[in-house]
Amino acid sequence: ERNQHLLGKRVAPVCSKVCGWCSECRAGRTRLCPNTVHLGHGQGWGERDFYPGAYTSYVPAWGASCFQIADHVSFEEAATMDILAVCVHVAEQGNIQPGRPVLIVGAGPAGNGVAQVALTTGASRVVLLDRSSVAIAQAAKVGTAIDTSEMSDEEVDTALRQIAPEGFGSVFDTVGTAKTLDLGLTHLGKAGTLVNLAVHDEPIQFNFLRLGSERRIVTSCNFEIGDYPKALAWLESGHLKVKDWLTHVRLEDLPPLFERITRDPEEKPVFKLVVTPGSF
Incomplete structure (x- = not known):
């Protein structure tokens, strides 16, 4: 009422x-x-x-x-x-510190949205990593986009150290693997927060000393x-x-497109789909 x-x-x-x-x-x-x-x-x-x-x-x-x-x-x-509401909550979990840079591992819609929220709430710059050319194209409209598809781990580390020698104030991991956790912790600055957006049932070991100097790891769930x-x-x-995110597709055309996307997720032809029930 x-x-x-x-x-x-x-x-x-x-x-x-x-x-x-x-x-x-x-x-x-x-x-x-x-x-x-x-x-x-x-x-x-x-x-x-x-x-x-x-x-x-x-x-x-x-x-x-x-x-x-x-x-x-x-x-x-x-x-x-x-x-977008999820992204707002994720950014709040990450304790964006005005004037400090932010790292986003995985530049899909969640990563891109978190990057935009981070800039809105005072981050000095955002750096987004991904292997998808579609995601990188969208990321470049927001911040520093790094295509890691043909980079070695050492090359990625070097690039990030050049951008943020003292580490990033917040790191957002939208992938959630042992490898991306290691990457995030490596480049997390003092008193920084790493947010894992993709919690998997996967045993992960790491040295707790890496959480020294008040670094912390948190997760995020839904939104308030x-x-x-x-x-x-x-x-x-x-x-x-978000307007540039969107690709329109009819409901009847979705099955073959979905099959194409799942066959090679890194080369999916769209960033975010808007499905319409009938003709345009």
Whole structure:
């Protein structure tokens, strides 16, 4: 009822809903609610014949978590709000320190979005690493893009030391392997934070001395409801730019494209898909 003023308006809905009564919700950590349900996949819904999705022109959403979008923001741009809110929370976890550089390992939409948030919140520069030519092209519009596809580990290390001799204030690892963790820790500066966005079931060993001088490793999960309007405000103000991310594809053309992408993820032809239910 409190959002009745949004009837007939262009809105972006939060695509998840928490229970509000579990211990995490009561403690203000709604991002960790074990009873969260999502639009678009089956988490939290239990066994049922139908799972709410969004590959259609109109979908039901929770009215209490809808936000009006400015006229100059397209629905396609607003469709990226979920990942942008995640990026805001990830950046908060990374403790962006004004005036210090930031390293992003993996320059997909999450890495690119975190880089834009980092610049918005005071990072002196952002450096993005990736092996995909599509991701590198997008990264170059945000900061220093380094294509590692034909570089040795030593060449990558040398390039990063030249950029940040004292290390990076924040490192964001969107890949989450033992190799990328090692890379991140190697270039994490004193009192810096490394955020692992992709936690895998993989045993990893490292020397705890590498966490000396108040370095720390954290993870990130979902986003808080307050991150959503912040991300939307930055999208509307132009601090977050996603229009160039988007490639439109019809729903019926998705299966062969998906097969092509999964066959060679590093050479996928698109950065972020907008799937339309019918003809353009």
